[in-house]
Amino acid sequence: MGGQIAMHHELPAMNHQLSTKHMNRLNQLFEKKKNNLLSVYFTAGYPELNTTVDIAEALEKAGVDFLEIGFPYSDPVADGPTIQHSSQTALDNGMNLNLLFEQLADLRKRVSIPVLLMGYVNPMVQYGVERFCAKATEVGVDGVIVPDLPMYEYETLYKDCFAKHQLSNIFLVTPQTAEARIRKIDDLSNSFIYLLSSASVTGNSLQVSDVTETYFQRIKDLHLKNPTVIGFGIADQATFQKATAYANGAIVGSAFVKILGTSGYMEKIPEFIKSIKG
Amino acid sequence: MKYTVNEQGYYGDFGGAYIPEMLYPNVEELRQQYQQIIGDAGFKSEFDQLLKDYVGRPSPLYLAKRLSEKYGANIFLKREDLNHTGSHKINNAIGQILLAQRLGKKRIIAETGAGQHGVATATVCALMGIECVVYMGEIDMERQAPNVARMKMLGATVVPATSGSKTLKDATNEAMRDWIGNPVDTHYIIGSVVGPYPYPEMVAQFQSIISLETKKQLLEQTGKELPEYVLACVGGGSNAMGMFYHFLEDEQVKLIAVEAAGKGVDSGHSAATSVLGREGILHGSRTILMQTDDGQVVEPYSISAGLDYPGIGPQHAHLHKRQRAQYVNITDDESLQAGLLLSQLEGIIPAIESAHAFAYLEKMKFEKSDNVVICLSGRGDKDLSTYIKHFGF
Ligand SMILES: Cc1ncc(COP(=O)(O)O)c(C=O)c1O
Numbered sequence: 001m002g003g004q005i006a007m008h009h010e011l012p013a014m015n016h017q018l019s020t021k022h023m024n025r026l027n028q029l030f031e032k033k034k035n036n037l038l039s040v041y042f043t044a045g046y047p048e049l050n051t052t053v054d055i056a057e058a059l060e061k062a063g064v065d066f067l068e069i070g071f072p073y074s075d076p077v078a079d080g081p082t083i084q085h086s087s088q089t090a091l092d093n094g095m096n097l098n099l100l101f102e103q104l105a106d107l108r109k110r111v112s113i114p115v116l117l118m119g120y121v122n123p124m125v126q127y128g129v130e131r132f133c134a135k136a137t138e139v140g141v142d143g144v145i146v147p148d149l150p151m152y153e154y155e156t157l158y159k160d161c162f163a164k165h166q167l168s169n170i171f172l173v174t175p176q177t178a179e180a181r182i183r184k185i186d187d188l189s190n191s192f193i194y195l196l197s198s199a200s201v202t203g204n205s206l207q208v209s210d211v212t213e214t215y216f217q218r219i220k221d222l223h224l225k226n227p228t229v230i231g232f233g234i235a236d237q238a239t240f241q242k243a244t245a246y247a248n249g250a251i252v253g254s255a256f257v258k259i260l261g262t263s264g265y266m267e268k269i270p271e272f273i274k275s276i277k278g
Numbered sequence: 279m280k281y282t283v284n285e286q287g288y289y290g291d292f293g294g295a296y297i298p299e300m301l302y303p304n305v306e307e308l309r310q311q312y313q314q315i316i317g318d319a320g321f322k323s324e325f326d327q328l329l330k331d332y333v334g335r336p337s338p339l340y341l342a343k344r345l346s347e348k349y350g351a352n353i354f355l356k357r358e359d360l361n362h363t364g365s366h367k368i369n370n371a372i373g374q375i376l377l378a379q380r381l382g383k384k385r386i387i388a389e390t391g392a393g394q395h396g397v398a399t400a401t402v403c404a405l406m407g408i409e410c411v412v413y414m415g416e417i418d419m420e421r422q423a424p425n426v427a428r429m430k431m432l433g434a435t436v437v438p439a440t441s442g443s444k445t446l447k448d449a450t451n452e453a454m455r456d457w458i459g460n461p462v463d464t465h466y467i468i469g470s471v472v473g474p475y476p477y478p479e480m481v482a483q484f485q486s487i488i489s490l491e492t493k494k495q496l497l498e499q500t501g502k503e504l505p506e507y508v509l510a511c512v513g514g515g516s517n518a519m520g521m522f523y524h525f526l527e528d529e530q531v532k533l534i535a536v537e538a539a540g541k542g543v544d545s546g547h548s549a550a551t552s553v554l555g556r557e558g559i560l561h562g563s564r565t566i567l568m569q570t571d572d573g574q575v576v577e578p579y580s581i582s583a584g585l586d587y588p589g590i591g592p593q594h595a596h597l598h599k600r601q602r603a604q605y606v607n608i609t610d611d612e613s614l615q616a617g618l619l620l621s622q623l624e625g626i627i628p629a630i631e632s633a634h635a636f637a638y639l640e641k642m643k644f645e646k647s648d649n650v651v652i653c654l655s656g657r658g659d660k661d662l663s664t665y666i667k668h669f670g671f
Binding site: 073074075077078080084088091096097098121122123124125126127147148149150152153171172173174176177178181196199200201204 | 286294295296297298299300302303441442447451454455458459460461462556558559560561562569571572573574575
C-alpha cells in the first residue's frame with residue numbers, strides 16, 4: 001500500500017483546539033509587511049523538469065514576497081486550462097513528489113522568501129501525510145495549500161501532523177462561504193487565509209465588478225485574526241491593485257504559468273513581475 | 279446496518295467529501311436538505327408516480343428459460359433495459375430532478391460515459407423544462423454516437439471533454455469545474471454512486487427500487503424473497519448498488535459485482551478497479567482507484583464506455599473490503615460473446631455493460647435449485663456499431 005496514513009476505521013473525535021501559531025518564515029513575513037504582498041504560483045516540472053529552484057530564485061530576485069510551488073496532479077478539478085496543461089506537462093516530464101523534494105534539497109541555499117507547496121490531496125496521501133510534512137519542513141517549506149483536503153478530515157486526521165512539523169495549512173474562502181464557516185476557518189488558520197476572487201476555477205480573469213468588491217469589503221469588515229491574500233484571476237497591475245486594496249496581498253498563478261510556456265521564459269521573469277507591481 | 283453510511287458520510291474507511299472549498303456550499307446544501315426532501319410525502323408520491331407512468335416501473339423480473347437451461351439454475355433477469363430511455367440510469371435522474379426543483383435550481387449539469395446517464399438526464403430536463411448541459415469524453419462521443427444525437431434531440435447541450443483520457447473520468451472533472459463556476463443556480467446530477475457525500479448514498483437510495491421490486495417479484499414467482507446469487511456489472515456501481523441494496527443485510531445472499539477487465543487485467547488496458555486499484559481519493563471520495571505509486575490517476579480502458587472508469591463508489595470499496603460482495607472481472611471479448619448469447623437464446627440484445635454480468639455465468643457452478651438474479655442494466659441499441667464491428671454482421 002502506498003498510503004502511509006492509516007485508514008482509521010472509526011475516525012477520531014473532532015479536535016476543537018484552536019491553532020497554535022508558529023513563527024515560520026510566512027508568519028515573520030506577515031508580521032513585517034502588511035500591504036501589497038505579491039505571491040506567485042508555478043507548477044514544479046513545467047515547462048522543464050529541473051528548473052524548479054531556478055524559477056523560485058528568479059522570482060525572489062524579481063521582488064516577489066512568497067511562493068507557491070505546485071506539485072502536479074492528473075485530475076486538477078479546481079484548475080482551468082492553463083494549470084491543467086502545466087500539470088500534465090510536468091507529469092509527462094517525470095515530476096513527482098520524490099523528485100520535487102530532491103530538487104528542493106538546496107532550496108534554502110538559494111531562496112530565502114517563504115515557500116508553500118500547493119497540490120491535490122491524493123498524491124499527498126499516497127506519499128504519506130506524515131512523511132510529506134516531515135520532508136516539507138526538512139527542505140524549508142513553510143506551508144501547504146491543498147484545495148480538496150476538507151476541514152473535517154484536516155482536523156481529525158492531519159492537523160496534529162501539520163502542527164508537529166510547524167507547517168501552516170492554508171484554507172480557501174469563496175464568495176459563497178458563510179460567515180460562520182469563515183470564522184471557523186479563521187480559528188483554524190495560523191498564517192493567512194486565501195480568498196478566491198470569484199466562484200471559478202483558476203485562470204479566469206478577475207471581474208473588477210461591484211459584486212466582487214462587495215464581497216472583498218464584506219470580508220474586510222469581518223476583521224479576521226489572520227491576514228488575507230486574494231488569488232484566482234490576478235493577472236496584471238490593475239487586478240493586483242484592486243485586490244491589495246482589500247487584502248494584504250495577492251497571488252498570481254495562471255498569468256505567470258503562461259509566461260513559463262513561452263520561449264526564453266527565464267529572462268522574462270523580472271519584467272513580468274515589474275508589470276504586476278508597477 | 280453494517281454496510282450503511284455514518285454521519286460524516288463514511289462507509290467504514292471509505293467516502294467523505296474531499297472537495298475544494300468552492301463546492302462546499304453546494305454539497306453542504308444537498309447534505310443538509312436531501313434526506314428531508316426525499317422523505318417528504320409529496321416528493322415520494324411524485325417520484326413513485328413518475329417511475330410508474332413515465333419510466334414504466336416496476337420493471338419485469340423475467341425467468342430466462344433457455345439461459346437457465348444452459349447454466350443449470352433458475353436465472354432471473356431484472357429488466358432495467360425496458361425502462362424508458364433504456365437503462366437503470368433514469369431512476370436516479372428522476373429522483374435528482376425532483377430534488378433539484380425543490381432546491382430551486384434552474385440549470386442541470388451531468389457527466390456521461392456510455393451516454394445512458396446523459397440521455398436520462400436530458401430526458402428529465404426536457405420533462406421539467408430545465409436547461410441541461412452534459413459533459414462527455416470526446417472518445418465516448420464517438421463510440422456512443424447515437425446517444426449524443428438523442429441528447430441533442432432532447433434539447434441538451436453536449437460538451438466534449440478533451441482532457442486526459444477523454445472518457446468518463448474527464449467528463450466528471452469538467453462537470454465539477456462547471457459546478458465550481460455556477461454554484462448558485464446549478465444542480466449537478468451525478469450518474470453513479472460516486473462523488474462526495476451525500477451523492478453515493480443519494481444515488482444508491484434512488485436506485486434501491488431495483489432490489490425492492492426484485493424481492494417482491496421473487497416472492498411472488500418462487501415463494502422465496504431471497505435468491506442464492508445476485509449479479510450486476512460495476513462502472514461507478516449504481517446499478518449494482520441498486521440491485522444489492524435490499525439484500526445487503528441478508529448475508530446468505532451472495533452478491534457478485536462484475537468489473538470490466540478490458541483486454542485482460544494484466545494487459546495494461548483494463549478497468550478492473552478492485553484488482554488494479556489501491557485506496558485513495560477520487561472525485562470527492564475516499565475509495566479504491568487505479569493510480570500510480572505517485573497518486574496519479576491511471577487511465578482505464580474498457581470496450582464498454584459505461585465501465586471505463588478508474589474508481590468504484592465508496593460503498594463498493596467498503597463491501598469489497600468487508601468481503602460482503604465478491605468483485606470479479608470479465609474481458610471485452612467475453613462480454614461481447616455473452617451479449618451475442620443472450621441475444622440468440624432469449625431475444626434480448628443487452629448493453630455491453632450489462633453483458634459483462636452475463637459473461638460471469640460461464641465461470642460459476644450452480645445447484646439446479648439455485649435462484650440467480652442478474653441486473654440487465656440496459657439495452658444494446660447504443661452498442662450496435664460495436665457489436666457489428668466485432669462480429670462483422
Ligand atoms: C447500461 C449500463 N449499465 C451499467 C452502467 C455502469 O454504471 P453503474 O456502474 O453506475 O451502474 C452504465 C453506465 O453508463 C450503463 O449505461
